[in-house]
Amino acid sequence: MTLRFAALGSGSKGNCLVAEVGRTRVLLDCGLSPRETEKRLARLGLAPADVSGILVTHEHDDHAGQAYPFASQHAIPVWLTHGTQVALAESGKVPGDVQTRTIQGRDAFAIGELQVQPYTVPHDAREPVQFVLSDGAFRLGVLTDIGASTPHVEATLSGCDALVLECNHDYDMLWAGDYPKWLKERISGPFGHLSNAAAEKLLAALDRSRLKHVFAAHLSHQNNRPELAREALARAMGCAPDWIGLSTQEDGFAWRELR
Numbered sequence: 393m394t395l396r397f398a399a400l401g402s403g404s405k406g407n408c409l410v411a412e413v414g415r416t417r418v419l420l421d422c423g424l425s426p427r428e429t430e431k432r433l434a435r436l437g438l439a440p441a442d443v444s445g446i447l448v449t450h451e452h453d454d455h456a457g458q459a460y461p462f463a464s465q466h467a468i469p470v471w472l473t474h475g476t477q478v479a480l481a482e483s484g485k486v487p488g489d490v491q492t493r494t495i496q497g498r499d500a501f502a503i504g505e506l507q508v509q510p511y512t513v514p515h516d517a518r519e520p521v522q523f524v525l526s527d528g529a530f531r532l533g534v535l536t537d538i539g540a541s542t543p544h545v546e547a548t549l550s551g552c553d554a555l556v557l558e559c560n561h562d563y564d565m566l567w568a569g570d571y572p573k574w575l576k577e578r579i580s581g582p583f584g585h586l587s588n589a590a591a592e593k594l595l596a597a598l599d600r601s602r603l604k605h606v607f608a609a610h611l612s613h614q615n616n617r618p619e620l621a622r623e624a625l626a627r628a629m630g631c632a633p634d635w636i637g638l639s640t641q642e643d644g645f646a647w648r649e650l651r
Contacts, residue, residue, distance in 0.1 A: 393505070393527040394651040397554065399644030400424060400432040402609045407455050407536060409556065409644070410436065410443075413527040416504030419446045420523060420534055422459040429462055436647060440466040445493075445503045448472035449537065450517035451479035463490040471495050471503070473510075475519020497521050511548040513538040516583040524548060530650035531602075532556070536610045539583040541594040550599035553650050556639060557595060559608040559621035560585035566615040579615075588616065588624035595628035603629070605648050609639040 393413060400408040406423035410433070417438065422429060430440055446463055448456045448470060456476065463470050469491035472480075477492065495501065497512040497519065507528060510521040515537045522545075525532045533552035538545065549555065566576055566587075578584050586594070595606070606629060608621040618640075622633040629636070639645050 393529060394649060395525070395527040395530045395532060395553075396647050396649050397525070397532050398436050398647045399556070399607070399609070399639040400429065400436075401641055401644045402536070402556075402639035403611060403613070403641035404454050405641055406458075407610070408432070409534060409639075410438065411506060411525045411532060414505040416444045416506045417442050418444055418503055418506055418508075418525075419462075420525070421449055421455040421536075422446050422462050423454040423457050425458055426462045426465055429458065432644065440468070443468050444506075446470045447508065447523055448476055449522055450515060450520035451476045451483065451485075452517060452537070455537070456480060457485070460485055460487050460490050464488055469493055471501075471508075473497060473519040473521055476517070479518035495521070509548070511544065513545060514540055514542065514583050516578065524552065527650075530554075532650070535594075538586055539581055540586075540590065541597070546594065546597050549594075551602055552598075553602045554605035554607075554648065555595070555598075555603060556607045556609045557591055557625065558586045558610045559588050559591045559616065559624065560610050561587050561612045561615035562617070562620050563587045563589060565617075566612075569615055571614070585610070585612075588621050591621070592624040592628045595625055600629060604650065605637060606635075607637040607639045607645060611638070611640075613641070 507526040509524040
């Protein structure tokens, strides 16, 4: 079996990643408009009809804002926690005719040939989760929104073959920038987003022996620079910075394969 994955986009303007095992393809988050999602799927050689399901990490617009509209247009089921469903409903986003599957934060399940392991994370959302995706032999860990690492997160991500890891901000750039103080405190707080240094520390705490791909994701345009994120993760990996991949807002990243 082969596990392929690619990113359609990563950042505050919309997040979406696609993973494929055999004939099963899922979107992890859907924060881009339906038209933009279709356009970026086409860049990867896919159409909406090829998508088996959508996994949602939490209710924030850049992750879940377009999940129901895209799912409704293309008859795609959506998997998300009860808390995320409630939060979306409270913000006026209801599933309508979408098949909605409620998941538990630590209970594994399967979508076709793809194995899905949710795991709980500290973030300022109702019931947020992140995911490890697998074909049974190889594991892709995705962690895009988290305020601080936990032993559970590190245990879950240890031994992955590929990792997409949030490097949201450089701490000094954030605090020297123009954001209001309350927003700086939210971003850098325990339920906000990982700094480069925090991402480096988290990566260093993992069993990295199987890692073949590492991507820095969810970079802030205002409060980070790609070279800073790459350098931080490269220090943890003991590799050259250009070995670390980038998941960008406009381009995401192209197909990568684990086999």
